[in-house]
Amino acid sequence: xxxxxxxxxxxxxxxxxxxxxxxxxxxxxxxxxxxxxxxxxxxxxxxxxxxxxxxxxxxxxxxxxxxxxxxxxxxxxxxxxxxxxxxxxxxxxxxxxxxxxxxxxxxxxxxxxxxxx
Amino acid sequence: xxxxxxxxxxxxxxxxxxxxxxxxxxxxxxxxxxxxxxxxxxxxxxxxxxxxxxxxxxxxxxxxxxxxxxxxxxxxxxxxxxxxxxxxxxxxxxxxxxxxxxxxxxxxxxxxx
Numbered sequence: 001x002x003x004x005x006x007x008x009x010x011x012x013x014x015x016x017x018x019x020x021x022x023x024x025x026x027x028x029x030x031x032x033x034x035x036x037x038x039x040x041x042x043x044x045x046x047x048x049x050x051x052x053x054x055x056x057x058x059x060x061x062x063x064x065x066x067x068x069x070x071x072x073x074x075x076x077x078x079x080x081x082x083x084x085x086x087x088x089x090x091x092x093x094x095x096x097x098x099x100x101x102x103x104x105x106x107x108x109x110x111x112x113x114x115x116x117x
Numbered sequence: 118x119x120x121x122x123x124x125x126x127x128x129x130x131x132x133x134x135x136x137x138x139x140x141x142x143x144x145x146x147x148x149x150x151x152x153x154x155x156x157x158x159x160x161x162x163x164x165x166x167x168x169x170x171x172x173x174x175x176x177x178x179x180x181x182x183x184x185x186x187x188x189x190x191x192x193x194x195x196x197x198x199x200x201x202x203x204x205x206x207x208x209x210x211x212x213x214x215x216x217x218x219x220x221x222x223x224x225x226x227x228x229x230x
Contacts (some may be wrong), residue, residue: 041218
C-alpha cells in the first residue's frame with residue numbers, strides 16, 4: 001500500500017509565477033489536509049478537503065491560495081503570483097473515512113519544498 | 118482556536134537516558150493528541166497517539182501521558198538511542214468533524230553517543 005505521494009518534491013518559481021502542488025492520498029483515504037512548514041517552525045494547518053468538497057479552509061490565506069480535491073485525480077494546492085514569503089515546505093496528509101476511525105490518524109507525504117526567487 | 122505550546126525547544130540527552138517533552142493545549146474540546154517525529158528533510162511520521170478516554174499509552178520505549186484536567190500531555194522516550202535524534206512535534210485536534218491538527222513548535226532532540 002503506497003503511502004501519501006506528493007509532487008514535485010522541489011519546486012522553484014520566480015516572483016509572480018504560479019505554483020501547483022499535487023497530493024495523492026493513501027489508498028482508501030478520502031480526507032486530505034494541507035499544512036505549511038516554514039524553516040525551523042512547526043506545521044500550520046491550511047485546508048481540509050474531502051472529494052469535491054472543501055471542509056475547512058480557515059488556515060488558507062484569503063488571496064492567491066486555492067485548493068481542490070476533484071472526484072478523479074490528486075488534490076491540488078495552487079498558489080498564484082508567488083512571493084518570497086511563500087517559500088516553505090508544503091505537506092499533504094491523508095486519513096481514512098470517518099466511519100473507520102472516529103479520530104483522524106493523519107499520515108503525511110514527503111512534502112514539496114517551494115523556493116521563490 | 119486551539120493553541121498548543123511545547124517545551125523544551127531543544128533537548129540533549131546521553132544515550133541510554135530518558136527524554137521527556139511536554140505540551141499544553143488551550144481548547145478543552147480537543148480529544149486526540151498525536152506525536153510526530155521528523156528527521157531532517159523528511160516527512161513527519163506518526164509515532165504514537167492518545168485519545169481523551171485514556172490517561173496513558175505505551176509502545177515499547179515510547180509512552181505518552183494525558184492530563185485532561187490540566188490540559189497537558191507528555192512524550193517519554195526511555196533508553197534513548199542515536200536514531201531517536203530528530204524533531205518531535207505534539208499536536209491536538211477536536212475530532213468530530215473538526216479534524217485539523219494544531220501543532221506545537223517542535224523539540225529538537227539530540228542523543229549523544
